[in-house]
Amino acid sequence: MPTVLIEVRRHYSPAETTALIDAVHAALQAAFKIPAWDKDVRLVEHEPHRFACSSRVPDPDRFVHVAIDCFPGRSIAAKRELYRGIVANLAPLGIPAPCVKVLLRESAPENWGIRGGQAACDVDVGFAINV
Numbered sequence: 001m002p003t004v005l006i007e008v009r010r011h012y013s014p015a016e017t018t019a020l021i022d023a024v025h026a027a028l029q030a031a032f033k034i035p036a037w038d039k040d041v042r043l044v045e046h047e048p049h050r051f052a053c054s055s056r057v058p059d060p061d062r063f064v065h066v067a068i069d070c071f072p073g074r075s076i077a078a079k080r081e082l083y084r085g086i087v088a089n090l091a092p093l094g095i096p097a098p099c100v101k102v103l104l105r106e107s108a109p110e111n112w113g114i115r116g117g118q119a120a121c122d123v124d125v126g127f128a129i130n131v
Helices: 014-032 076-093
Strands: 003-008 041-045 064-070 100-106
Touching: 003 014, 014 041, 014 064, 014 076, 064 076, 076 100
Parallel strands: 003 041, 064 100
Antiparallel strands: 003 064
16 A cells, blocks of 8 residues: 655656566565555656755765555664665666665555545555565
8 A cells, every 4th residue: 555756867768767666566566575566656757956865975866756655554674675675676777876865654544535535544454564
């Protein structure tokens, strides 16, 4: 049930955008054991002057910020696997590891409205959260 926002500082082609989205989703599938159908990933392109990043980022045009909102329950090992997986999956797309930042925010299922306005704590999401 994670929802993901990928923010970048340059334009990517439709094929590159799809590859970026798929790379992050694949890392979520591997680390958090979510099913392939549970894909809620958006990518937003910013003009560089509207998206500042640290001066320590070696290639600011390739800076990628990945914000993930999810239910609590994943182990620290699963979170570490997620962070490593995102970085590893983005590398073949020309995004160096120091250019990737991941923010993971956990909020309780009762704070999510899903499936026609139901609280997520009241529905079977279809997969385990505690991995």
